[in-house]
Amino acid sequence: MRSGFVELEEKLRILSDAAKYDVACTSSGVDRAGKKGSIGNSMAAGICHSFASDGRCISLLKILLTNHCIYDCKYCLNRRSNDVKRAAFTPDEVCTLTIEFYRRNHIEGLFLSSGVFRSPTYTMEQIYEVVWKLRRVHRFRGYVHVKAIPGADDAVLDEVGLLADRMSVNLELPTADSLRTLAPHKNRDSILKPMSRIRNQIAASRQSMGQTARLERAWGVKGMSNGLFTEDEYQRRLEGEDGFRLEGGGGVFIPGGSGSGIAGGSPVSEPGIGMPEPEPWGAGSRGGTGVLRPPERGLDIRTFAPAGQSTQMIVGATPESDYHMMMVTQALYRQYDLKRVFFSAYIGLNEDAALPAPGSPPPLLREHRLYQADWLLRFYGFRAEELLSEERPNFNVLLDPKCEWAVRHLEYFPVEVMSADYEMLLRVPGIGAKSARRIYNARRFGSLDFPDLKRMGVVLKRAHYFITLGGKQMFPVRLEENRITAGLIDDNRKKNWELSHGECYRQLNLFDDMKLQEAPGAEDFQKAAAGQL
């Protein structure tokens, strides 16, 4: 007994260590009550159970089934040509670990990925065995996230999707070129094919259950004039020649909404990102692949991957700009209806001419900015074109994307909090989705003042430059790009006061200014914020 545990511990160490670079450790998106005779339930908000030493959440038992791999992707630690310890779990071991950890409230479920062993289809079958045993033998109702292995047979993929909560295919690199350089055994089409298959299966099975084909999104997002998830975009696509049917491709998925959006960010088709149109909606669901199978005894009917699908991209291994990453992200949300796109800062592990040198620090700030922008797309009704452009392809180091957008678009400000619409409230830096909703609810019954806003969760430190309340600003700040930028960059209150009450100047600093002939002026601040200095 004891020796079995030692062996299991060693396997767990190897295979969790190999899986740790995968980022999507979330357990959100599906609500499922528990049931007598089974174990587990699931909460749509997701539950993190612990936080590792890197501050990332541990929600699921994130492991590889095996780290044997027939591929030789350059960025990957488990590539064929690396000399690392290899191990493989049996399906029963994975089930036991999941159930036993789950009972002790260590985890929310299982996140199963795998190296490609023998062939993609064989690997996917192994994964299927694990998930089947978990659901049917152990009667597990917790969360299961499964990686779809590109190249695996569609039939296996469909079966896994009916048991798992979320599926994901890793895009890894945003362009086909980078993929060719770093992952010679993969190609763009083989990755996008399962993605579009999963999308279609999700849509078909959701519709057969009387839900909308597209996934649920955050409150209010589907009604935003400029957002990615507006209903009319999707409606236009559906009401093609053959009316309200999913089957039959009514042409391409028309990108772009009304175009009368707040920021006039005219909807464009993503230029030059090489993202082909997916198969038309529902194309994979014909021929009775079993998206609506009759419920077996004692089992619920469930939709295909009810928590949607996700993907991840590596940041910093290849020369793509933030603009490029965001346009790809946007295309994935629009065309593939992904629930999430994850970013993973590249950590130099392998030595290769095509890669950054090993030991170079991971681009954590860049990853952070991309996530911030991703939130703006999913919750705030922004589009990627509004945040970045070909001319300014990268995010600011000093300012977050929302602040940066605001200081560049002062024509929309100041916003009158008592009367502005919800969409405009969301665009004010310092007002988030929750506080915007609280303001929206409270202002109907009476006037607000600045302390009220603070109590509702507004970060006045950032918001006060951009809002008026009953026609008055909190402090008399002139709406000038350089002053606001300087104020936002330096949150120091005294400095903010000085900036709003006099000329733009800085405290003397012994080290920074040694080589400068003259004191930095207003333009220098602006340049520094714009990343030109």
Next chain:
Amino acid sequence: MRIFLCEDSLEGIFTGIYDAWAQDPGHGHVRLSLKDQYEPELFAEYEEIEPDDGKSEKVARSIQRKISGEAFRVVCRAAFSARPERADAIYRFLIEGFRYGGRVLRLLQEPAVAEVFALSRKVANEAHQYLEFIRFEQLANGVLFASISPKSRVIMLVAPHFADRFPDENWVIYDDVREEAAIHGAGEDWITAKIPKDQADAFLEAYGSSDHYEDLWKTFFHSIGIRERENPNCQRNFLPVWYRKHMTEFL
């Protein structure tokens, strides 16, 4: 000023509210305090209130009927808080609640509403974190046992979640600050019971055992962190140190 001293429980607070309202010297001249958490004042009359099921029932029913079910849940959560001002805050909130009805929860510009909203949010957040951070250990008799030391009285809020999650397990969640436990038998409903600390210790002593899965969990916990991204500040923000007292991976 009349100060009503009520017992620290939902019934106690509701009875206090009933009596304060019934005596009606005007809301401005009444205050509610808790028996074991108050500072005596010189120019005040004190009245001790004994909890009364009938009265607290009436208050609970009026909140649900005249305000809303959500308001009742907010009030309950606020009552589970550990702040000494909670009884009075609930009283002030109900004054506004009976005036405005169901929409009162949106009126965050009213100080009384904002106060109860903040109390309730704090308790709800702590309860959610306990859903995350409770760690069961498996005892020799198969019982899953978890100890917690929460600031608020979260046991009533977390137990339903685990009852739903583990319907066929025997489990105990023990709040060692309030010496109170939620106990669930396989296939049955959960109950709460007062259990003194020494009894709980004796129970653990009798059935405690070493558990290999805890070692496996520690292995997993340590190998899943990426060394190149180490960030203890971020870890502490999400998982404050005071929660770690009972967590397997930090023991």
